[in-house]
Amino acid sequence: MSLSQTSPLQRPDPGPQAPGSAPYLVPLLVGGLVAVALGVYGREHTPTGYAVGLAGFSGAQAMKSWLATASFVLAIVQLVSALTMYGRIPGLQAPSWTGALHRWSGRLAFVLSVPVAFHCLYALGAQFDVPRVLVHSLLGSFFYGVFVAKMLSLPKRNLPGWTLPVLGGLAFAALTGLWLTSSFWFFTTFGVTF
Amino acid sequence: MKRPWPLYTLGAGVVLALGLGVASAQTAPRTDAVSAAGKAPAASSTAKSTPSATPDPAVQVQADGSASPAPTIEAEEADPAPKRADYAGVAQGNGGLVALSIRNGKAVAYFCDGRVESWLKGTADGSTLTLTGKDALITVALGDGKAQGRLQVGKGKWRFTAPLVHKPSGLYRASAVVRGARVVGGWIVLPNGRQVGLLDVGGSSAPAPRLTPGSPMTFEGTELRPQEPDAFLPGL
Secondary structure, eight states: OOOOTTOGGGSOOOOSSOTTSOTTHHHHHHHHHHHHHHHHHHHHSOOOSOOOOOSSSSSHHHHHHHHHHHHHHHHHHHHHHHHHHTTOSTTOOOOTTHHHHHHHHHHHHHHHHHHHHHIIIIIIOOOOSSHHHHHHHHHHHHHHHHHHHHHHHTTOSSOOTTHHHHHHHHHHHHHHHHHIIIIIHHHHHHOSOO | OOTTHHHHHHHHHHHHHHHHHHHHHHHSOOGGGHHHHOSOTTSOTTGGGOTTOOSOHHHHHHHTSOOOSSOOHHHHHHSOOOSEEEEEEEETTTOOEEEEEEETTEEEEEEEOSSOEEEEEEEOOSSEEEEEETTEEEEEEEETTEEEEEEEETTEEEEEEEEBOOTTSEEEEEEEEETTEEEEEEEEEOTTSOEEEEEEETTEEEEOOOOOTTOOEEETTEEEOOBOHHHHGGGO
16 A cells, blocks of 8 residues: 555544445445436436526536536646645655645535536436437536545545545546536537637 | 535535525526516516425426426416527437527427428417428427427428527527528527528528527628527517
């Protein structure tokens, strides 16, 4: 294990779990349920074509594209700060505020993503007719499932060391795919407009 | 202790999503319920009627008619037509797009699959409309946030379902005179970015330039300005 001392995972804390059980089972299960529930909701309810969003943009797509872009930029902060905390950036000692930066950039990225996902699910629903939209719909459900799994895993002390990096990496990869299939597509199709 | 913080993060997301849901349900331009909501859908003036608003706007629409969750044609026929609504969707089995726009009792529909197009007109005096065009007919039922119906253009017949859409999605029309020929362009843009369009140049079809909502385009050196229904519908 090459975990740095900032990781809480190595602290010996037997906890209520028996050593043989898999402590990541419950977070993964709940995350999976969340992903499935979002997908089913997006598929089954009738899209309203309308949802409340942030004012000040030319339309819902522009609003979502910019919010998603902000969230994606913060996700890059997430990736870099996580790599720093785990000592994976050569020659860089994690400053003491790295953990706080990681937590707050993550919270902000998540909160910024919620209005976007809300508009997607509530107003448009999950759609599978175009490859881009299909990928976006599936990744969107997957992202929130992984995110829930990671949030539920964080407080647990007896997880294998790879749990958080794997969950965080999956979340980052999913968000990258979401950004490419939405904001990047919007900016290249309609131009970089607000 | 930072143990519960991730749960607070999740909770904040859930609360935010629920808030957006309630706000959307209350401010949605459910123009089907125009008698109750008035003409300013953006103002959340209808809040007091349903303080514990259900996030399902379909239930709200039903609330002023029957309480039945399954809308029946009879119940919808009693509803007035929306004063202002735009629908766009796909013609099943054809892949062409259908758009319907309603402004103050007047309705215009447009069908286009990139080769064949048809403009149809009619009055919007109830929640079921009949629109006619040259060798074309549309019957459509409005409600539940969408327009559903049948479309007949020439020999082709299709069903379609068109959800409510908002700018920059929806219907666009441009007309101009290019070297003495009357040019009419029609475009439909779906929320997923898909679009279709066709130009009618003096009676024959020509491929339409790709539409960027809000921007003019040039056709054979003449500028075309595709307009939204607000601009072109009263003049049709």
